[in-house]
Each structure stands twice: as structure tokens, then as C-alpha cells.
Amino acid sequence: MEAEVLLSALDTEQLFDRIADALTENGYVVLPAALPAVMSDTLFTRIASFEDEVFRPAGVGRAGEFQLNPFVRNDEIRWLAPTDEVEASYLAWMEKLRTGLNRRLFMGLFDYEAHFARYAPGAFYKKHVDAFKGRTNRVLSTVCYLNPNWSLADGGHLLMYEEGIEPIAKISPLMGTLVVFLSDRFPHEVTTASRLRYSIAGWFRVNATLGPHIDPPQ
Numbered sequence: 414m415e416a417e418v419l420l421s422a423l424d425t426e427q428l429f430d431r432i433a434d435a436l437t438e439n440g441y442v443v444l445p446a447a448l449p450a451v452m453s454d455t456l457f458t459r460i461a462s463f464e465d466e467v468f469r470p471a472g473v474g475r476a477g478e479f480q481l482n483p484f485v486r487n488d489e490i491r492w493l494a495p496t497d498e499v500e501a502s503y504l505a506w507m508e509k510l511r512t513g514l515n516r517r518l519f520m521g522l523f524d525y526e527a528h529f530a531r532y533a534p535g536a537f538y539k540k541h542v543d544a545f546k547g548r549t550n551r552v553l554s555t556v557c558y559l560n561p562n563w564s565l566a567d568g569g570h571l572l573m574y575e576e577g578i579e580p581i582a583k584i585s586p587l588m589g590t591l592v593v594f595l596s597d598r599f600p601h602e603v604t605t606a607s608r609l610r611y612s613i614a615g616w617f618r619v620n621a622t623l624g625p626h627i628d629p630p631q
């Protein structure tokens with residue numbers, strides 16, 4: 414038992430090494446089956462069990478600038494909270510990643526926020542950048558997918574762009590796949606899904622508080 418625990422701790426360190434190396438080299442990484450299978454299974458069970466009322470339409474912009482824009486995105490979200498055991502386990506894993514990356518890359522990641530997202534058939538999220546202009550507190554984006562199977566024809570791909578108009582990556586939202594990327598560097602979009610599509614999107618933030626301006630907002 415102890416050996417098993419040690420082994421998985423070692424695996425996690427190796428995974429974090431891989432993420433750190435890829436971020437340094439490419440600014441992004443796609444990791445199939447990154448999360449422990451038990452964790453993605455329980456997260457899938459949780460999101461799939463939510464009643465419709467649990468979700469709210471996702472918006473664009475933050476705090477004072479927040480608005481609904483169904484032409485840009487029409488997924489539905491629910492923020493994760495540490496009060497639920499399953500959600501807490503995901504947040505705890507991300508906390509390990511946060512300190513792991515700070516140790517390796519001195520990124521100064523300060524906190525993490527994440528929401529479940531549900532894309533109904535026909536839903537999409539047009540090309541956008543996650544970091545809000547002028548307030549650079551979101552520095553590293555994560556997306557974790559919770560769909561037990563997915564085929565090309567189901568759509569709902571994450572397309573990532575860098576400079577050109579052609580995507581540099583096309584990612585299927587398959588269970589356990591984790592994507593991590595620098596928030597201000599990669600415009601990305603979710604193509605129209607023809608099936609219900611589940612994910613958890615999250616952001617590591619730096620503490621950009623300057624003088625009286627509290628950022629992130631409390």
C-alpha cells in the first residue's frame with residue numbers, strides 16, 4: 414500500500430515535470446489520461462447528476478463588464494466549491510499543480526478558480542483569449558474533459574491558435590484529458606458540439622493587486 418502511494422506521488426511529480434517542460438518549450442500541453450481515473454469518473458458522475466437549475470448561462474467579461482452573449486458562447490457553467498468532496502479533490506489536485514509549477518518555473522501562481530461547463534447539443538464558444546486585457550491576473554488556463562467517449566463526428570473540439578489562421582491543435586474532449594496553456598498567448602474556440610459535452614475549465618491567477626485596486630476581485 415505504502416509503495417503504491419509512493420509510486421503515484423512519483424508519477425505526479427513526473428507529470429508536473431512534463432507539464433513544466435512543455436510550458437517552457439511550447440506554452441501549452443495536452444495530456445491524455447492526466448487525472449487519476451477515479452477522479453475523472455467521480456467528477457463525471459457529479460456533473461452528470463446536476464439538475465438543470467444548478468447551471469447558469471456562461472457570460473463574457475468579468476465583474477462590472479460581465480454580460481451574456483449567446484453569439485459568443487452558449488455553454489452553461491457552475492463554479493466548483495471546496496465544500497463538496499469530489500470538487501475538493503479536483504481543487505486539491507490543482508493546488509498541487511500550482512505549487513509544483515511555482516517550484517519549477519517560478520510562475521508566482523497565486524490561486525485557482527474553476528467551473529464545470531456543460532455544452533448542450535448545438536453549443537459552442539467562439540474564438541477568444543482567456544486573459545482579460547489590462548488585468549493580467551489569469552495566467553494559466555486548464556481544461557479537463559469529462560466525456561467517457563467521443564468521436565470526430567461529435568464536434569465540440571477545442572481548436573487552439575497561435576499566430577496564423579490555421580489551428581495549431583485540435584483536441585477531442587475525451588475523459589481525463591487535461592489541457593494546460595498560457596492564458597494570454599493562445600486564442601482558442603470550442604466548435605459546435607452535436608452531443609452533450611462536459612468539461613471543467615479553470616485558471617491559475619497571479620496576485621495583481623496594485624494599490625487600492627484589488628485584483629483578483631474579492
Ligand SMILES: O=C(O)CCC(=O)C(=O)O
Nearest residue numbers: 538543556571603612614
Ligand atoms: O471547453 C473547452 O474546451 C474550452 C473552454 C474555454 O475556452 C473557456 O471556458 O474559456
Ligand SMILES: [Fe+2]
Nearest residue numbers: 541542543601
Ligand atoms: Fe477559454
